[in-house]
Amino acid sequence: MSARTPRILIYLLRKDLRLSDNNIWHETAKLHAEGTLTHLLPLYVFNAVQVETSGFLAPDTNESPFPEARSKVGGFWRCGPHRTKFLAESLWDVKTGLEQKQSDLLLRVGHSADVVSGILDHVLEGAGEVVGVWMVEEEGTEEKEEEAAVREVAEAKEVEFKLWKDEKYFIDDDDLPLNHDASNLDNVYTNFRKDIERARKYPRQALPAPDTLPPFPSEHSVPAQPGPFVIPTTLESLISALNEPFSEGLGLANQPQMPPETTSAHPFSGGETAGRERLNHLIRSGAMTRYKETRNGLLGTDYSTKLSAFLALGCLTARQVHAALTVFEEGIDDIGADAEGFGGGENEGTAAVRVELLWRDYMRLCVRKFGARLFDLEGFQGKIGGGYGGASASTAEEGAASSSAPKWKRIPPGGMAPGGARNNATRALEAFCVGQTGQGLIDAAARELVLTGYVSNRARQNAASFLAKHLGLDWRLGAEWYECMLVDYDLASNWGNWQYVAGVGTDPRAGRVFNPVKQALDYDGRGEYIRAWVPELRGIQVVMTPAIPAAAVGAAGPSKEDEGAAAAAAAATTVHQERLMWVYQAWRMPEREKRRLGLKGVDWVEKPLVKIQFSVEGPKKPSPKQHYLHRGGRGGGAGPGFRGRGRGSPGGGSGASSSGSWRSAGGSGAGSSAGSWRRGGG
Numbered sequence: 080m081s082a083r084t085p086r087i088l089i090y091l092l093r094k095d096l097r098l099s100d101n102n103i104w105h106e107t108a109k110l111h112a113e114g115t116l117t118h119l120l121p122l123y124v125f126n127a128v129q130v131e132t133s134g135f136l137a138p139d140t141n142e143s144p145f146p147e148a149r150s151k152v153g154g155f156w157r158c159g160p161h162r163t164k165f166l167a168e169s170l171w172d173v174k175t176g177l178e179q180k181q182s183d184l185l186l187r188v189g190h191s192a193d194v195v196s197g198i199l200d201h202v203l204e205g206a207g208e209v210v211g212v213w214m215v216e217e218e219g220t221e222e223k224e225e226e227a228a229v230r231e232v233a234e235a236k237e238v239e240f241k242l243w244k245d246e247k248y249f250i251d252d253d254d255l256p257l258n259h260d261a262s263n264l265d266n267v268y269t270n271f272r273k274d275i276e277r278a279r280k281y282p283r284q285a286l287p288a289p290d291t292l293p294p295f296p297s298e299h300s301v302p303a304q305p306g307p308f309v310i311p312t313t314l315e316s317l318i319s320a321l322n323e324p325f326s327e328g329l330g331l332a333n334q335p336q337m338p339p340e341t342t343s344a345h346p347f348s349g350g351e352t353a354g355r356e357r358l359n360h361l362i363r364s365g366a367m368t369r370y371k372e373t374r375n376g377l378l379g380t381d382y383s384t385k386l387s388a389f390l391a392l393g394c395l396t397a398r399q400v401h402a403a404l405t406v407f408e409e410g411i412d413d414i415g416a417d418a419e420g421f422g423g424g425e426n427e428g429t430a431a432v433r434v435e436l437l438w439r440d441y442m443r444l445c446v447r448k449f450g451a452r453l454f455d456l457e458g459f460q461g462k463i464g465g466g467y468g469g470a471s472a473s474t475a476e477e478g479a480a481s482s483s484a485p486k487w488k489r490i491p492p493g494g495m496a497p498g499g500a501r502n503n504a505t506r507a508l509e510a511f512c513v514g515q516t517g518q519g520l521i522d523a524a525a526r527e528l529v530l531t532g533y534v535s536n537r538a539r540q541n542a543a544s545f546l547a548k549h550l551g552l553d554w555r556l557g558a559e560w561y562e563c564m565l566v567d568y569d570l571a572s573n574w575g576n577w578q579y580v581a582g583v584g585t586d587p588r589a590g591r592v593f594n595p596v597k598q599a600l601d602y603d604g605r606g607e608y609i610r611a612w613v614p615e616l617r618g619i620q621v622v623m624t625p626a627i628p629a630a631a632v633g634a635a636g637p638s639k640e641d642e643g644a645a646a647a648a649a650a651a652t653t654v655h656q657e658r659l660m661w662v663y664q665a666w667r668m669p670e671r672e673k674r675r676l677g678l679k680g681v682d683w684v685e686k687p688l689v690k691i692q693f694s695v696e697g698p699k700k701p702s703p704k705q706h707y708l709h710r711g712g713r714g715g716g717a718g719p720g721f722r723g724r725g726r727g728s729p730g731g732g733s734g735a736s737s738s739g740s741w742r743s744a745g746g747s748g749a750g751s752s753a754g755s756w757r758r759g760g761g
């Protein structure tokens with residue numbers, strides 16, 4: 080072989096879109112220095128099964144060789160507009176970083192195995208050599224199939240295939256007390272966490288970015304993208320190719336519009352660079368230290384870390400987050416020197432972030448343990464079995480096979496894809512997706528999700544519980560819709576959490592039901608979140624502020640005393656509890672109020688999918704702290720006032736209650752419990 084023969088290594092990137100803390104780059108640099116390889120070909124393939132690729136079709140073509148990338152039960156797009164954008168930005172950040180090191184990132188469309196096969200043929204025909212095909216392992220059935228297919232094409236051409244361990248998790252699998260066998264994983268997260276004692280001790284060191292990389296192969300060593308697709312050459316054109324399928328919306332009636340003056344809780348761009356900036360901001364601003372107090376927030380960018388999307392695509396690793404927290408806790412450099420907690424060791428906030436990162440590890444290990452049961456209607460608990468999209472998954476008997484199993488409501492085959500048949504369940508699902516169920520908290524969460532791709536953990540839990548337990552819909556429809564819409568979609572975290580909340584996963588209190596009215600009282604006590612995303616309800620004046628003394632706003636400007644009076648007046652603001660209930664459930668508004676707001680005759684106001692009775696009673700003594708709010712139900716605990724017809728939280732502040740014991744009382748029109756809702760005279 081001539082000394083000039085290129086010896087190329089192909090690195091197929093997946094959810095490892097970063098240069099730092101990635102051993103593969105270091106290894107390729109080492110092999111290059113040793114002379115084992117001459118070139119490195121970093122490659123990313125937009126997998127046509129998971130991402131709709133018709134926007135990449137050449138201008139004179141409109142026939143794609145691939146079926147639409149839609150979900151199996153609900154017919155939703157697999158990857159919606161928020162994540163496609165974040166993904167494109169993340170890829171562009173890797174590409175830019177590689178270019179700065181005299182390398183590049185090759186983008187392709189199709190199936191990974193076909194793309195790799197085409198490259199191998201091209202290089203081998205050109206008398207070059209491919210010294211290996213590398214990729215990082217992922218959990219998930221499709222992901223495993225992809226790995227197997229790439230391995231097959233590589234080995235068929237006698238090219239070495241290597242699957243690398245996924246390094247983006249908090250604690251390395253080899254350091255877990257599982258004896259290298261996921262079947263030893265405890266089915267209860269708390270037990271898993273206890274086994275690990277203090278998570279802070281475990282994570283391995285994060286790696287720096289490589290100094291140098293092997294050069295990118297010459298142009299003629301790399302085959303063109305096979306037709307009928309064309310690869311965009313700018314970030315903007317890449318985003319528009321990916322988002323072309325959604326140019327006319329998501330195919331849902333009544334898709335919400337961005338409300339005026341409401342801002343996204345997740346305004347972040349994708350990529351390692353943006354991820355590092357976000358992480359530094361969280362440390363510098365003290366948000367990490369405050370995390371435990373703020374994490375149940377609903378509005379704003381900093382109540383929680385918003386690192387999930389960066390972690391999901393591997394723009395950041397959990398151990399990088401841990402390393403940054405440790406540097407801050409130990410006061411090693413100046414980042415965060417002015418923030419509370421600097422140099423003070425692990426605090427409640429930083430410890431709580433680590434607990435959440437461990438949840439993420441746990442969900443992934445559950446996927447390893449339970450495999451395809453991730454997609455089973457009956458979940459990890461597997462009361463029935465079957466299989467995602469398999470024959471049994473689409474039969475009516477599935478819900479009836481076990482007397483103890485919930486009777487999930489199904490939508491007709493084809494789901495939400497255009498032209499599909501529709502039934503009452505389809506209509507309820509659509510109302511859920513666009514935020515028109517009539518439950519304020521659920522609708523705000525749904526609209527925020529559609530409009531921004533992000534929604535808080537608190538809101539996700541409520542939404543999932545509502546879909547699965549109040550509406551009784553096949554929970555996988557919710558999981559698929561979230562897969563489509565979430566900017567931070569992660570296979571294990573999404574499906575694992577949906578199972579958990581639907582009561583078929585690893586929640587030891589599987590019967591829990593979140594009461595969205597009580598949850599709104601606990602976490603949106605002034606209705607600010609709901610009114611931010613459901614602007615139709617903004618005209619309801621919930622917060623009552625006593626008149627500020629005229630002197631406090633006098634022409635000469637406020638004196639110290641005046642300022643004090645104004646502050647006292649502000650502190651004495653009260654929440655009008657009856658009106659707050661209108662925000663939580665608009666059907667409770669009196670007719671004159673509906674007319675005033677132009678909501679008379681509006682479906683989601685007049686015929687909500689579910690009515691939950693909370694009655695107002697007792698003294699309405701203003702109290703700055705409680706804002707007239709008295710939480711009903713056992714576990715709500717704030718005295719008389721609203722009386723929820725149920726037990727409330729069994730403890731621990733989730734506000735969820737036990738299935739079977741909690742009942743929303745029915746009102747006229749809509750059914751009240753899962754199983755009996757109907758809208759529109761159904």
Ligand SMILES: Cc1cc2nc3c(=O)[nH]c(=O)nc-3n(C[C@H](O)[C@H](O)[C@H](O)COP(=O)(O)OP(=O)(O)OC[C@H]3O[C@@H](n4cnc5c(N)ncnc54)[C@H](O)[C@@H]3O)c2cc1C
Binds near residue numbers: 386388438534539
């Ligand atoms: C129905 C439902 C679906 C979800 N789908 C996803 C998903 O697709 N992708 C995803 O990353 N998370 C998912 N979660 C978990 C959680 O809601 C998000 O991780 C979190 O809201 C992201 O915001 P954050 O980064 O500000 O989180 P923070 O509160 O700041 O938490 C820090 C990090 O810990 C991890 N984390 C926190 N909570 C969980 C959890 N319950 N399970 C797993 N990891 C967690 C995330 O990586 C997160 O970035 C889902 C939760 C529910 C109830």
